[in-house]
Amino acid sequence: MKETHKLPFGYTVTVSYSSERPHPLHVEWEPDLPHDFSPKEKKKFLASYFLVRDKFLKRVATELGENIIVVGTDGFKAPSITKVMH
Numbered sequence: 001m002k003e004t005h006k007l008p009f010g011y012t013v014t015v016s017y018s019s020e021r022p023h024p025l026h027v028e029w030e031p032d033l034p035h036d037f038s039p040k041e042k043k044k045f046l047a048s049y050f051l052v053r054d055k056f057l058k059r060v061a062t063e064l065g066e067n068i069i070v071v072g073t074d075g076f077k078a079p080s081i082t083k084v085m086h
Contacts, residue, residue, distance in 0.1 A: 001016060003015055003056050007049055007052070008041075010031075013049060015056045016028075
């Protein structure tokens with residue numbers, strides 16, 4: 001499974017899933033992963049990315065017939081857990 005989405009500030013993200021890879025979830029950025037956003041821009045950018053990511057993972061979970069849990073950080077606070085239900 002693979003999807004490409006446009007994000008704010010001219011970025012594109014491609015998310016893909018393959019159970020045949022050692023790390024099934026893969027993310028590609030175009031241009032390279034951003035690093036120089038203001039706090040306000042970073043918040044907007046990450047909110048858009050997390051929306052795309054979670055929607056994609058819901059699709060993956062539905063196709064697998066499994067729930068998925070994502071553990072990570074949004075860059076502003078302590079690590080969080082997102083549970084994606086199929």
